[in-house]
Each structure stands twice: as structure tokens, then as C-alpha cells.
Amino acid sequence: MTTLEESAAAEVAQPRSTRTRGAWRAAVLRPLGLVSLSYLALLVVCSVLAPVIAGYTPTETDLSHILSLPTVAHPLGTDALGRDVASRLLYGGRTSLVDAAIAVGVGMTVAVCAGLLAGYFGGWVDRAFTWLVDVMLAIPVIVTLLAILAVVGNHMSVAMIALGILVSPGIARVVRGATLAVRHELYIAAARVTGLPHRYVVVRHVLPRVAGPVLVQASLLAGGALLMDAGLSYLGLGARPPAPTWGNMISEAAGVIDRQPWLLVPPGVVLGLAILAFGLLGDVLRDTSAERTRRRTTPARPPRTAPPPTEPTTALLSARGVTVAVPGPDRPVRVVENLDLDIDPGECVGLVGETGCGKTITGRALLGLLPPGAAVTAGGIRFDGTELTTLSRSRLGALRGSQIAMVFQDPGTSLDPVVTAGAHIAELVRRHHGGSRAQVRARTRELLGAVDFAEPDLVAARYPHQLSGGMAQRVAIAMALAGEPRLLIADEPTTALDVTVQAEILDLLRNLQRERAMAILLISHDLRVIATMCRRAYVMYAGHVVESGDVAGMFRHPAHPYTDGLLASAPRRARPGEDLTAIAGTVPAPGSWPVGCHFAARCELATDECRAAPIPLARPRARRRTRCLHYDELPGGRA
Amino acid sequence: MWRFLSRRLLVSVALVFVVSFLTFLLQAVTPGDTARVILGYNYTPEAYRHLRAELGLDQPVLVQYWHWLVNALHGNLGISPISGNDVSAEIVKRLPVTLSLVVLATLVTALVGVGLGVLGAVRGRATARAVDVLSLAGYALPNFWLALVLVTIFAVAVPLLPATGYVPLATSPGRWLVYLILPVTTLVLQGVAVFARHTRDSMRDVLSRDFVTMLRANGIPERSIVFRHALRNAAIPAVTVAGLTFIGLLSGTVFIESVFAMPGLGGLAVQATTTHDLPTIQGVVVVFTVIVVLVNLAVDLAYGWLNPKVRVS
Numbered sequence: 001m002t003t004l005e006e007s008a009a010a011e012v013a014q015p016r017s018t019r020t021r022g023a024w025r026a027a028v029l030r031p032l033g034l035v036s037l038s039y040l041a042l043l044v045v046c047s048v049l050a051p052v053i054a055g056y057t058p059t060e061t062d063l064s065h066i067l068s069l070p071t072v073a074h075p076l077g078t079d080a081l082g083r084d085v086a087s088r089l090l091y092g093g094r095t096s097l098v099d100a101a102i103a104v105g106v107g108m109t110v111a112v113c114a115g116l117l118a119g120y121f122g123g124w125v126d127r128a129f130t131w132l133v134d135v136m137l138a139i140p141v142i143v144t145l146l147a148i149l150a151v152v153g154n155h156m157s158v159a160m161i162a163l164g165i166l167v168s169p170g171i172a173r174v175v176r177g178a179t180l181a182v183r184h185e186l187y188i189a190a191a192r193v194t195g196l197p198h199r200y201v202v203v204r205h206v207l208p209r210v211a212g213p214v215l216v217q218a219s220l221l222a223g224g225a226l227l228m229d230a231g232l233s234y235l236g237l238g239a240r241p242p243a244p245t246w247g248n249m250i251s252e253a254a255g256v257i258d259r260q261p262w263l264l265v266p267p268g269v270v271l272g273l274a275i276l277a278f279g280l281l282g283d284v285l286r287d288t289s290a291e292r293t294r295r296r297t298t299p300a301r302p303p304r305t306a307p308p309p310t311e312p313t314t315a316l317l318s319a320r321g322v323t324v325a326v327p328g329p330d331r332p333v334r335v336v337e338n339l340d341l342d343i344d345p346g347e348c349v350g351l352v353g354e355t356g357c358g359k360t361i362t363g364r365a366l367l368g369l370l371p372p373g374a375a376v377t378a379g380g381i382r383f384d385g386t387e388l389t390t391l392s393r394s395r396l397g398a399l400r401g402s403q404i405a406m407v408f409q410d411p412g413t414s415l416d417p418v419v420t421a422g423a424h425i426a427e428l429v430r431r432h433h434g435g436s437r438a439q440v441r442a443r444t445r446e447l448l449g450a451v452d453f454a455e456p457d458l459v460a461a462r463y464p465h466q467l468s469g470g471m472a473q474r475v476a477i478a479m480a481l482a483g484e485p486r487l488l489i490a491d492e493p494t495t496a497l498d499v500t501v502q503a504e505i506l507d508l509l510r511n512l513q514r515e516r517a518m519a520i521l522l523i524s525h526d527l528r529v530i531a532t533m534c535r536r537a538y539v540m541y542a543g544h545v546v547e548s549g550d551v552a553g554m555f556r557h558p559a560h561p562y563t564d565g566l567l568a569s570a571p572r573r574a575r576p577g578e579d580l581t582a583i584a585g586t587v588p589a590p591g592s593w594p595v596g597c598h599f600a601a602r603c604e605l606a607t608d609e610c611r612a613a614p615i616p617l618a619r620p621r622a623r624r625r626t627r628c629l630h631y632d633e634l635p636g637g638r639a
Numbered sequence: 640m641w642r643f644l645s646r647r648l649l650v651s652v653a654l655v656f657v658v659s660f661l662t663f664l665l666q667a668v669t670p671g672d673t674a675r676v677i678l679g680y681n682y683t684p685e686a687y688r689h690l691r692a693e694l695g696l697d698q699p700v701l702v703q704y705w706h707w708l709v710n711a712l713h714g715n716l717g718i719s720p721i722s723g724n725d726v727s728a729e730i731v732k733r734l735p736v737t738l739s740l741v742v743l744a745t746l747v748t749a750l751v752g753v754g755l756g757v758l759g760a761v762r763g764r765a766t767a768r769a770v771d772v773l774s775l776a777g778y779a780l781p782n783f784w785l786a787l788v789l790v791t792i793f794a795v796a797v798p799l800l801p802a803t804g805y806v807p808l809a810t811s812p813g814r815w816l817v818y819l820i821l822p823v824t825t826l827v828l829q830g831v832a833v834f835a836r837h838t839r840d841s842m843r844d845v846l847s848r849d850f851v852t853m854l855r856a857n858g859i860p861e862r863s864i865v866f867r868h869a870l871r872n873a874a875i876p877a878v879t880v881a882g883l884t885f886i887g888l889l890s891g892t893v894f895i896e897s898v899f900a901m902p903g904l905g906g907l908a909v910q911a912t913t914t915h916d917l918p919t920i921q922g923v924v925v926v927f928t929v930i931v932v933l934v935n936l937a938v939d940l941a942y943g944w945l946n947p948k949v950r951v952s
Contacts, residue, residue, distance in 0.1 A: 135654045138935060140927040142890040143908050143920075147662050150912040150920045227781055231894055234783050235909050254787050254898070261791045268784040276779035367856055401858020414853040416868045418875075418947055427867075431858055463947040479857050489856075 033284035036277035043274060047093035054087035059242045067260040076266045079249075080256050081242075085266050088244035092267070095238070095245045096229050096274075099160045103225035106164030107171060108218050114168065115175025116202055116210070120183060129176065133169040141166045145228070149237050156229065156238045163228055164221075171217045178210035216286045223278030230271050246271045299373030300325035300332035302389065313382070315342040316519050317366065317404075317487055321379035324358070324365050326590070332377070333591040335361050337543045339379070340617075340625075343487060346517040348510070350530035350537030350551065352566075354587055357540045359523045360409075363489045366521070367404055368396045384486070402432050405480035409492040411472035415464035421475045422448075422460025428482035447478040452508055470501035477508065484516070491523045506533060527570050531555055536623075539563050542588055542598035549624035559626040559636030561603045597627070605630040647939055651932040658928045659711070662921050663704045677720045716922035721914045726922040729907065734926070736805055736903035737892050743819055744826035745885045752831045752884075753870075753877065756838025760846060761865055767839065774832030783894040786825040790898070793821060803900035822899045826888045837880045841873040875945050882938035886931050 046053065055073075062082035070077050076085040118129035144166060145159050152158045182188060183206070191201045232238055233247030241248055246267045253263035319341040325332035336358040343349045351359045365376055368388060381388040383403065388396065408414045415424060425444045429435075433443065448456035451474040464472060473493060480488055490509060494502035510533060513520050522533050530537050531551055538548040539562065547560035558564040565583040585602035594600060596611040603610070610629055617625045620636060628634075674690040691697045695706060710717065716726035759767040794802035800821050806814040845851065846869050854864055892905035900906070904923055911919035943949040 131650070134650050135657055138651070138654050138928070138931050139658055140886075140890060140924065140931055142893045143924050143927045144658070144662070146893065146908045146912040147917075147920045147924050148665060150915050150917060151665050153915070223779075230781055231783060234781075234894065235897055236913060237909075250781075250784055250787065257787060257791045258795050261795070264784065264787055264791065268780070268788070271781060272779045272784070275781075276775060279775065279778050364852075369852060369856055397858070397860060400856055405858070406853070406856035408849060408853055408856075410849060413849040416850045416854070416872070418871050418945070419868065427859065427863065428857055431860070431863075465948050476853065479853075483858055 030284050030288070032280050033288075036281040036284070039273060039277045040281070043093055043270075044097060046090055047097055050087075050090040050094060054084075054090045056084040056087040058088045058091040058244045059083065060087075067256065067263070069260075069262055077260075077262055079252060079263055080260075083242075085249075085263065088249060089246070089266055089270055092244040092246045092249060093270070095156070095233075095243075096226055096247075096271075099156050099229040100222050100225040102157055102160040103164040103167075103228075104218055104222050106161050107168045107221050107225075108164075108214065110165055111168040111171035111217070112175055112207075112214060115172040116179055116206060118172070119176040119179025120198070120202055120206060122180075122183075126176070129172070133173055136166070136169040139166060142228075142231075145232065146237075149232070154237055154240060156232065159232060159237070160225065160229065163225060167221060167224065171221065174213050174217055175210055178213045179206055182206055182209040212285065212288075216282045219278050219282035219285060223275040223282070226271065226275050226278070230267075297327035297329055297373065298331050299327045300375040300377055302375045303377060313342065314344065316345045316347075317341070317343040317381070317383045317521075319366070319379065319381045322362070322365060322376060322381060323378040324361055324370065325375060325377045326361070326371065327373035328591060332373075332375075334377070334593075335374075335543055335590045336365070337593075339545055341538060341545070343519050343521055345486065346513070346519055347536065348513050348520040348522060348534045350534035351521060351523045351540060352525065352527060352530045352537055353540035354525060354566075356587060356589075358543045358590075359525075359540050360491055362540070363406065363491050363521065363523050366489060367400060367406055369400075369406075401428060401480070401483035401485060403483075403485055404487045404489065405483060405485035406489040406491065407473070407476045407480050407493050410496045411467075411469050411476055412464075412496070414476050415467075415472055417464050419463075420460065421462050421464065421467065424475065425460075425478050425482055428479050432483035443482075447481055448475075450481060450512070451475070451478045452504075468501075469497050470504060473497065473501075473505055474508065477505075477512070481512065481516075485518065487519045487521065488512075489521045489523070492525070493522075494529060495524070495526070502529075509533070527555065527566065539566070542593060543590060544598055544627055545625075546599065546628070547624070547626045549621075553621075554624065554636065557634075557636035559620045559624060559631040559634050560599075560628045561605050561630075561634065562599045563636075564634055565602075597629075605633055644936075644939060644943075647936065651936065654932060655925065655928055656708075659708070659921070659925050660704055662924050663707060664700060711925065716925070717918035719911075719916050719919045721911075721916040721919075726918050729919065730904065730922055730926055733902055733904050733907050735807065736901055737889070737896070737905060739808065739815070739819060740822055740826070740892055740895070740901070740903065741885060741888050744823045744830070744888050745881060747823060747827045748830040748834050748884055748888070749877070749881050751827065752834025752880075753838050755831070755835035756873075757842055757865065757870065759835060759839040760842035760869075770832055770835045770839065773828075774836055777829045777832045780829075781894075782825055782829045782891050783898050785828060786822070786895055786898040789821050789825055803898075805899075805901040805903075822895050822901065825895055825898075826891055829891060830884045830888055834877075834880055834884055838873060838877055841876045842869055845869040845872040871945075875942065878938055878941045878945060882934050885934050889927065889930060 060083060062078065064082065065074070065078050066080055066082040068074060068078045074084050074086065076089065079085055079088070114129060118126045141163070145162055148162050149155075149159050188201065188205050191205055192198075229238065230245070230247035230250070233245040234251045236248070236251065238245050238247055241252075249267040250264065250271075253267065256263060319339055322336060322339040322341075323334055324336040325334045327333075339362060341349075341351075341362070351362065353359050361370065361374070364370055366381055366388070368391070370376070376389050379389070383399070386399075388399075391399070415421070422444055425447055426440050429440050429443045429447070435443070444460060445456040448459055453459045453471075453474065459467070459471065459475070467475065477493075488509075493509065494505050497505060506529065509520060509522075512518060520533075522530065524530055534551050536549065537551045537554065538545045539554075539560065540546065541562045547554060547558065547563045549559075554563065555567060558567060562583075568581045569583060583602055588594070588598060588601065594611060596613055597603070597606065597615045600606040600610045605628075607630070615627045615629060617627055618629075618631060620626055620631050624636065626636070674687055674694060674696055677690060678687060688697075695703055707717070714727055716730065718724070719726055719729070755766060755770050759770050790802045793800050801818055802821075804818055806818050808815045846864075851864055851869065854868060855861075859868075892903060893908055894905070895901070896903045896905035897909050904926065908920060908923040910916070911923065
């Protein structure tokens with residue numbers, strides 16, 4: 001599935017734009033960024049122009065109009081001494097904004113210098129830096145600021161310088177990370193090798209590339225500094241009254257909340273919005289400067305109508321005309337088209353093809369376990385007489401494990417890392433059979449024995465990271481067996497394993513299939529695996545089943561040029577000293593499939609007819625199907 | 640695991656020394672020293688010299704720090720020149736107030752945050768969007784302002800809860816809780832959305848892993864996948880977030896205790912700052928640093944305990 005999604009994603013990937021230089025412009029172009037910037041600009045302008053636009057001086061009292069709500073004369077009301085709230089806010093903004101600017105200036109200067117040095121030079125500079133950052137990050141900022149203010153008195157600018165220094169380690173770490181990321185890029189390495197002075201390389205080449213994260217951090221720091229400034233002056237540690245600050249306006253409002261709660265609103269809202277604006281600006285800058293991979297896609301939807309009834313069959317599982325689509329940029333992208341597949345009870349069937357041809361998604365479609373946004377958009381899947389594509393979630397859930405089970409490619413990631421092997425199996429035993437604790441334990445041990453563990457109890461107590469790949473895969477198989485399924489879908493069960501372990505797992509699967517009369521759908525890219533395990537197989541290419549039939553006959557006499565090419569390129573056929581044969585060209589990605597034969601572009605037999613229209617399945621001999629017009633030119637068609 | 644822990648421990652111990660020394664240095668290099676604070680405005684140079692000698696302030700900074708350190712290691716953080724109280728005793732007396740506030744707030748934040756996070760990861764849009772808005776609000780609104788708004792609503796407009804004060808747990812558990820409701824709510828409102836966002840992200844991450852597909856494919860019901868498997872995996876990063884929350888809320892107490900007039904360490908720090916009570920503020924800084932260090936160590940231990948990969952090796 002992953003490879004498939006990746007190939008689909010690679011196909012639709014848009015060229016990544018917006019480097020750091022464009023970050024500002026991009027931020028302004030976004031509504032949220034524009035609103036935030038406008039609000040902040042408005043605050044700055046109003047504060048600068050405070051003496052001009054304020055209707056009153058900030059300390060002008062009017063005891064005949066105290067604690068008034070907004071009026072024409074006082075647009076934001078008056079405080080306990082009859083001072084104009086709007087004017088005090090304007091003057092208070094000057095203090096707050098200057099304080100924040102100090103903290104940002106100091107903090108960013110220290111952080112950018114330290115981060116650039118550590119990231120650019122590495123070595124002992126970096127180690128010392130990391131150690132220092134570790135230590136400094138654990139310093140409690142607020143009480144340290146209080147200690148400094150206790151010593152220096154009400155000098156907020158000193159506190160803001162200290163704040164800048166105290167928060168710089170966290171920011172420096174971000175800068176270091178960004179610098180490390182660009183340090184090894186070719187043109188910077190080249191600039192260093194050509195002997196340009198470090199100062200020049202850092203300023204001209206590195207700094208512009210880390211400007212994005214720096215801007216983000218500066219914006220967040222500005223918000224934090226405003227908050228801290230207001231907090232400290234709320235505590236009475238900033239400019240002394242009657243000089244207004246946003247913080248001491250809140251503190252003065254706190255004194256009269258029982259008489260005029262309105263007074264809390266203006267400073268709180270102005271301050272809150274300013275912090276919010278800096279935060280949002282930071283977010284927007286981050287979104288635009290970070291190269292985001294998230295794309296808007298259109299999910300696939302299952303059809304409204306039920307699939308047509310299929311002809312009666314003796315098969316355990318029978319898929320007819322199954323088409324699967326995954327989300328694409330404009331419309332869903334089809335990754336499997338018009339697939340027919342039959343599995344008889346107790347039979348081992350192979351599904352073979354190159355990576356990305358749609359085998360895995362087919363396996364998952366059978367279980368109704370498609371990734372989010374993907375769906376079966378046409379066709380039907382019948383299992384023992386039940387149509388699976390229209391089955392409710394709960395009934396499909398009940399089917400999983402007890403009728404159809406599945407094991408996956410990478411045993412290392414298919415077990416829950418915080419749960420022991422035994423607990424995995426026990427949970428499934430309880431789910432499928434229930435029973436007492438002792439019964440569950442006995443059955444768990446039995447299952448571990450069934451997958452050839454000599455000491456089941458030892459294995460049961462282990463966590464996934466304590467199991468080798470082969471052991472983990474056997475645990476996964478034991479889990480799949482817990483519900484005694486009639487069909488096991490094994491998706492590349494041996495691909496991630498060592499060659500010797502592969503043989504063990506295949507032997508185990510073959511024995512289980514025989515002993516339990518359990519059907520297996522074996523998905524693999526490896527022809528040898530299919531040849532040793534399966535009697536029948538389906539060959540897939542770019543979302544189509546191109547050929548199917550008995551393995552022995554099909555692999556000896558292929559009736560589709562793709563099967564033929566696949567067999568010819570198997571390393572086993574190679575002779576020492578000769579080049580390996582390969583099929584020329586590459587698999588077309590989902591979404592760019594041709595109308596006609598998907599293999600035509602790589603096929604030596606292809607004619608105009610092949611490219612004109614979809615190719616129907618032909619029947620060159622008994623129990624064989626091929627999606628080729630020219631099969632009679634191949635060994636399997638000549639018969 | 641042990642190597643990692645011992646390295647962390649080493650850094651932590653170094654940190655306590657560095658912080659205490661820095662605060663010490665700070666008061667040594669500034670003109671307004673403790674002797675002057677004690678003497679007030681009218682004093683003779685004679686009396687000033689005498690007092691400095693008595694307090695040991697005439698000795699080199701390193702010697703002074705050594706004396707302070709030896710005393711501090713014996714649990715003696717000095718005498719407040721303002722109140723004449725023993726700083727250690729004052730801190731011990733006030734510590735339970737701050738811890739009640741922060742521990743309770745962290746617990747509630749973690750519970751509600753995990754709940755909202757799981758809901759956001761499993762149920763989708765509406766919860767997730769609400770959490771995003773709440774987290775923006777929590778980020779932007781100063782906690783002391785939020786506290787005042789809560790007081791205005793729930794203590795002044797509708798007198799349901801006490802506006803200020805604190806009752807020790809030992810005196811009356813019920814009233815202890817009642818007095819803590821507003822301060823804890825303020826802290827929770829500030830921290831919960833961040834917690835929820837982190838939980839949501841790690842839940843989504845876990846739910847998209849291969850083993851979840853494997854469990855689903857073999858019949859494990861969704862309920863068990865979410866609560867038994869995904870949540871347990873998501874709990875590992877959540878522990879780190881819980882530690883950060885605790886430390887963040889601890890800083891928040893400086894403002895919250897002032898708003899609610901609670902006799903805790905945050906309030907003590909503010910009071911000591913306004914009165915230039917240097918031994919006291921220094922004591923509080925050291926205690927805060929030690930708490931931060933201990934929380935970080937606890938997080939490391941919990942991390943190891945929850946994560947079998949670390950635990951077993």
C-alpha cells in the first residue's frame with residue numbers, strides 16, 4: 001500500500017515553491033497573515049501617534065466621571081480616577097511594544113548567532129552548545145525574572161533583556177537545526193571548499209535559508225514577551241503608576257471588578273489580540289516557509305448502487321470487475337481496474353507483479369481495509385455467498401480474523417510495540433473464542449506451538465523489539481490463525497526476511513494450508529515464491545490482471561508478453577557472465593494509464609490496435625486467461 | 640537507559656548549581672545589597688560596614704556563595720532581612736499550597752486533554768476544531784486576566800465560589816477543593832488545549848501505523864484498537880507533555896496565586912521581589928529549579944517504565 005500511495009503521490013506532486021525569501025510575501029497573501037499584520041501595524045502606528053490621536057493625557061483625572069461605560073467623550077469608558085481608558089491604552093501600548101521589541105531584539109540576536117555557529121561549525125562548538133542549551137532550558141523563567149527585578153528594581157527593560165537571553169536557547173536550537181539542514185547542501189559545501197571566508201558563507205548563503213524559521217520564532221517570541229511584560233506589570237513590577245501599561249491597567253481594573261467589570265475588557269482584548277496576532281503570524285509563516293507536503297485530494301467514493309449479482313460459483317472468494325480508486329489531486333485515481341479473482345476453498349493462489357502494480361491494495365480491498373479516502377468504485381467481492389463491498393462496518397469487522405485474516409510484509413512494524421507477543425494472540429483468542437483465562441492461555445500456547453515455536457511461554461513474554469523478523473512474522477501468523485480463518489491473505493510475508501528464514505515461513509504456511517484446509521492468497525513480487533507455493537496465480541501489471549492460470553503451465557508457456565518478460569528477467573535464468581535481462585521502460589503510474597493495453601509502451605509485440613481500446617480477456621487454453629491481442633505469438637498461445 | 644539517566648542527573652545537578660550561582664552573582668554585582676535594604680534610608684557608613692561584615696557581604700563572591708551553598712545543602716536558605724523569617728521554613732510552609740494547585744491542575748489538564756485528544760483523533764472535525772480554537776485562546780489570553788474574568792463571573796456576579804484565599808487540605812478537604820476550583824480552572828483552561836493537540840497528533844500517528852492495520856485485519860474491534868493499543872502507545876509522548884504542562888503551570892502560579900491571594904511560593908516570590916528580599920527570592924528560585932529538575936527526572940523514569948524498549952534493555 002505504501003509504495004502504491006507513494007507512486008501515486010509522486011505522480012501528483014506539485015513543484016515545491018515558496019522559499020524563505022517569499023515567506024513574508026506569501027504570509028501577507030494569506031488572509032490570516034494579512035489580518036494579523038494589519039492589526040499589529042495598527043497598534044504600532046496608534047502607539048507612535050498616541051500624543052496626537054489620544055483625546056486626553058494618560059494621567060488626566062476627572063473625578064466627576066469615574067467608572068463610566070463607553071460614551072462619546074470616552075469611547076472606552078473611564079477608570080476609577082476618571083481617566084480615559086482609550087488614551088491610557090494608547091500610551092500603555094508604547095511601553096509594551098518597546099519592551100517586546102527589546103526582548104525580541106536581544107533574544108533573536110543571541111539565538112541566531114549561537115544557533116548559526118553551532119550548526120555551521122559543528123564539532124566541539126556544537127557539543128558545548130547542546131550542553132548549555134540543556135542546562136538553560138530547565139531554568140524557571142518567571143521566577144528568575146522576578147529575582148532579577150528584585151535586585152534591579154522596577155526596570156522592565158532589564159527584565160526584557162533577561163527574558164530575551166533566557167528564552168534564546170530554545171530558539172537557538174531551532175536555528176541550529178535549520179543550519180544543520182542546509183550546511184551539507186552542495187553549494188554551501190562548495191562555497192566552503194573554495195575558501196570563501198566563513199563570515200561571508202554564513203551571511204550570504206546560510207542566513208537567507210534559515211530566515212523562515214527565524215521569522216517564525218521571532219513572531220512567537222514577540223507574543224510571549226508581550227504576555228510577560230503585561231504579567232510583570234500586572235504584578236506591579238513595571239512602570240510605576242500613574243504611568244499606564246496594559247498590565248497595570250488590568251491590575252487597576254481588578255481592584256474594581258465588583259463595581260465596573262467592563263474595565264477588564266479593553267486592556268485584556270487589546271493585549272489578547274496582539275498576542276494572538278503574533279501567534280497566528282508565526283503559524284502562517286511556518287506554513288509558508290516550511291515545505292509542506294500536504295495536498296488537497298479528492299477521495300474516492302463507493303458507488304450508490306449494489307454490484308450486479310454474479311453467477312453462482314463454488315469459489316470461496318470471488319471478485320468480479322473490481323475497481324479500486326485512491327484519492328487524487330483533482331479526482332480519484334484508479335489503481336486497480338476491472339479485476340476478476342477466484343479462490344477455491346483450501347487453495348493457495350498467487351498474486352504476482354512488480355511493486356506498485358496494485359497487488360497490495362487488492363489484498364486490502366478484499367478485507368475492506370483500504371486506506372482513508374480509497375474505495376472500491378465498481379465491481380463486487382463475494383465471500384462464501386456474502387457480498388463484501390456493501391457489508392456494514394460491524395459485519396465486516398466480525399468477518400475479519402474469523403473468516404478472512406491477513407499477515408503483512410514487515411513483521412517489524414506489524415506488532416504493537418508496547419504489548420507482548422502473547423498478549424497479541426491472547427486478545428485475538430478472547431475475541432474469537434472467549435473462554436476462561438486458563439483456556440485463553442492454553443490456546444495461545446497451542447497457537448505459538450502451531451507456528452513452530454519450541455518454547456511458546458518464552459516467546460509469549462517477549463516484546464516485539466525482542467523478536468527477530470522471522471519470529472515476529474510467525475507471531476503474526478499465529479495471530480491470524482487465532483480465529484481459524486478460512487482464507488489467509490499473506491502480503492509479501494517473506495520479502496522483509498533473510499533467505500533462510502523465508503524458506504521456514506513458506507514451509508510453515510504450506511503446512512498450515514494443508515493441515516487446516518485454509519485457503520491462502522499469497523501476494524508476492526517473487527516468481528519463485530509463487531512457483532513453490534501456488535497451483536494457480538494471477539499476474540498483475542499496472543492495475544490489471546494481465547494473465548492467470550496454472551502456475552506450472554503459465555510459467556513454462558506464458559501467454560502474455562509481460563509474464564514472458566518477468567520470467568526472462570528472473571535472476572535464476574541468468575547465466576554467469578551474461579547481463580541480466582530486464583524489461584525496457586518503466587511501469588506507468590496510476591492516473592497516467594493509457595486507454596488501451598497498459599503494457600503497450602514496453603511491449604515488442606504492440607501494434608496500433610493494442611493502444612486503441614481496452615483489451616478484453618482472452619482464453620488461449622483451458623483455465624488460462626490473458627489480456628493480450630497477440631498471445632498467439634507467445635509460447636503459451638501457440639500450444 | 641541508566642547511562643541516559645545518569646547523564647540527565649548530572650546535567651540537573653549542574654543546573655541547580657549554575658542557577659543558584661547566577662542569582663548569587665547577580666545580587667553581588669548590583670549596588671542595592673541586602674545591608675542597604677535592612678538599613679533603610681538613614682544610616683551611617685559605620686553601621687553599613689558593620690552590618691556588611693556581620694552578614695558576610697564584605698567577603699569575595701565565591702566565598703559568600705560557598706557559605707550559602709554549604710548552608711543550603713543543610714537545608715538552611717538564610718534569614719529574610721525584611722520579615723526576619725527563616726527562608727527554608729517559609730518555603731516549606733508555602734510549598735503545599737503551590738503543589739496542591741499545580742498537581743491538581745496538571746491532573747485535570749491531563750485527563751481532559753487526553754479525552755479531547757482521543758475524541759479529536761477518532762471522531763473528527765468538530766472536536767478537533769473546537770480544540771484548535773481553545774488552544775489559540777489559551778495561548779493568547781493572559782492567565783491572570785482569565786482568572787479575573789472567572790472571578791468576576793463566578794465570585795462577583797454569581798457568588799458561587801470564593802474569590803480569594805486558600806484552606807489547607809488537612810483543615811478541610813471539602814473547602815480545600817472549593818477554594819481551588821477557580822485557580823485550577825484557570826490553569827486548566829490555559830494548558831488543556833495544548834495537551835489535547837499533542838494527544839491528538841500522537842493518536843493519529845499511532846492509528847496510522849502498520850500494526851493497527853494488522854490488528855484490524857485480524858478482527859480486533861475498533862474500541863480495543865483505540866483504547867488498548869493506540870492510547871497506550873500515545874501515552875509515551877503524553878508523559879513528556881505532562882511534564883512540560885506541570886512546569887508551565889508552575890510558572891503560571893506566580894500570577895495565579897497573586898490574583899487569588901493564595902499563600903504559596905508564587906505569591907512569596909512576587910512579595911519578595913517587590914520588597915527586594917533577596918535571600919527569599921533566591922530560595923524560591925532554587926526550589927523552583929529543583930522542582931523542574933525533579934519533574935524532568937520523573938518524566939524520564941516514567942518514559943522508561945512505559946516504553947518496553949527502554950525498560951527491558
